[in-house]
Amino acid sequence: MRAISTIRLSYVNCWGRNGRRSTSFFETISVTIQNPTTRLAGSEHEKGVLLIVAATFAWSASGVYSRLLTTDVWTAIAWRSLFGGLFLLIPCLFLEGGISRRQWRSVFHPSGLAMIACQTFSQGCFIGSLYMTTVANVTMIYATTPFIAALFGWIILKEKVARRTLIAGAVSFCGVAVIVASSIGGGTGWGDLLALGMTASFALVIIIPRISPGVPSLPPTVVSAFLTLVIFAPFGSVGSLDLHNWIVLAAFGATNFSLALVLFLAGAKRMAPAEAALIGTMEIVLTPFWVWLLFSEQPPIATYFGGAIILGAVFWHTAIDFNRSQRLRDG
Numbered sequence: 001m002r003a004i005s006t007i008r009l010s011y012v013n014c015w016g017r018n019g020r021r022s023t024s025f026f027e028t029i030s031v032t033i034q035n036p037t038t039r040l041a042g043s044e045h046e047k048g049v050l051l052i053v054a055a056t057f058a059w060s061a062s063g064v065y066s067r068l069l070t071t072d073v074w075t076a077i078a079w080r081s082l083f084g085g086l087f088l089l090i091p092c093l094f095l096e097g098g099i100s101r102r103q104w105r106s107v108f109h110p111s112g113l114a115m116i117a118c119q120t121f122s123q124g125c126f127i128g129s130l131y132m133t134t135v136a137n138v139t140m141i142y143a144t145t146p147f148i149a150a151l152f153g154w155i156i157l158k159e160k161v162a163r164r165t166l167i168a169g170a171v172s173f174c175g176v177a178v179i180v181a182s183s184i185g186g187g188t189g190w191g192d193l194l195a196l197g198m199t200a201s202f203a204l205v206i207i208i209p210r211i212s213p214g215v216p217s218l219p220p221t222v223v224s225a226f227l228t229l230v231i232f233a234p235f236g237s238v239g240s241l242d243l244h245n246w247i248v249l250a251a252f253g254a255t256n257f258s259l260a261l262v263l264f265l266a267g268a269k270r271m272a273p274a275e276a277a278l279i280g281t282m283e284i285v286l287t288p289f290w291v292w293l294l295f296s297e298q299p300p301i302a303t304y305f306g307g308a309i310i311l312g313a314v315f316w317h318t319a320i321d322f323n324r325s326q327r328l329r330d331g
Contacts, residue, residue, distance in 0.1 A: 021085040032070075036125050045270055046269060047267070048266075048267040048269070049267065049271070049275075051264070051267030051270070052263070052271075052279045052280065053266035053279060053282070055259075055263035055264035055266075056282045056283050057286065058255040058256070058259055058263065059255075059256060059260045059283050059287075060164065060282070060287045061256075061290065062130070062135075062252070062256055062285035062287060063135035063139070063253060063290060063291040064290050064291060065248055065251065065252040065256075066131070066135070067135070067291055067294070067295050068244075068248045069249070070240075070244070070245060071236070071240045071241055071245050072126060072237060072240060073131040074232050074233075074235035074236035074237075075129065075233075075237055075240055075241065077124055077127040077133070077232040077236075078148045078229045078235075078236050079229070079236075079241065079249045080127060080167040080249050080253050081123050081224075081226070081228035081229050081253070082205055082225065082226065082229045082252045082253070083252065083257075083324055084252075084254075084257030084319075085223075085224075085226045085229070085253075085257070087141045087253055087257055087258035088218065088221060088222050088225065088254070089103075089264050090258055091218070092218050092222060103218075103219055104219045106215045106219050106220060107220050109212065111215045112215055114204070114208050114219075115208050115209075115217065115220035115224070116223050116224045117203055117222070118204045118205050119201075119223045120200045120228050120231065121197070122201040123224070123228045124232065124283060125197045125198035126194075126198045128191070129191045129192070129194035129195040129198060131191070132191030132194060132227050133183065133188035133190075133194075134188065134191075134288070134291075134297060134299040134300070134303065135287060135291040135297060135299075136291075136292075136303050136307060137188065137300075137303055138191070138195045138198075139173065139284055139288050140284070140303065140306060140307040140310050140311075141176055141180075141195040141196055141199055142199050142202075143172070143284045143310050144169070144172045144173065144314075145163075145199050145206070146203075146206075146317075147165065147168060147169030147172055147173070147298060147313075148169075148203035148316075149150075149203040150166075150205060151169065152203050152206075152207045153207055153210070156207055156211070157207065157210060157211070163311070163318075165317065167313075168314070168316060170309045171310075172314065174309055175307065175310035175313070176310070176311030177306075178306035179302055179303055179306035179307070180192045180193070180196070180294070181302070182300055182303070182306075183302075192200065225253075225257065255269045262282070264276070268272065272322075275289065275322055277318055278318045278319065281318055284310075284311060284314065285311070
């Protein structure tokens, strides 16, 4: 899960100052990578569905990786980020114009620096939260990302937010309040707060490219991965990494940073953004499910209640987006 993977949940239907619907971060990335979408044959659409489902399964494995690790949190943050950055260099050869001096100068642009800061902070919070609370809590809190992004879009970009987004956001925040409140005094409160910090910083990662649409997103993401290594490695212990941990960390970085991203982008260009986002919401359910199935990790009762509220809001909002997209395409 994470890094640039937040593109799949960012279809929030914001509106620009001129009253016309502005382009979401998901659509901005898509337009950067390929030509505007045209009506595609059924076989291409089916291929797109399979690719996005595969990407969602890759992202949903984050909880399993975190539970397989036996090293300390600092070491996990540092070396998972290194592998993520290394594997992300591969798609950098093909996406956003490939590797060029112009592309990599983006890391010194104010928006590039902001992306690096937010993603570095997010990576630390993400792994830290997985170590300090249940995977279900992390996943459910993270599901509110599109609504926080819409809030930041309203505050920073002065964009009008659709009424349904406001309603779904308010409902989802009630679910987060239920989860976090139940964790106070229960030993997982700090983990839930880290998950909330990760979510807010990823929401900023969605907004920043909208401030400077011409600034590539992949180079700052790669730099943030290596910066995370530099910051957190001194607090960890390389000696605690045996062959088992090296393999898990390498797989963690490869799938969450690189493979899932490539699969998702390949599938997204074959269908409407709302449809891709709807399929991507499977991760919210799959991530805690795998951990429950393989490790019998039972989240607190409050997580079921809060998670049901959040899931209801996310599915309702995304389904409306999907239906609207279908009507526009068929019309």
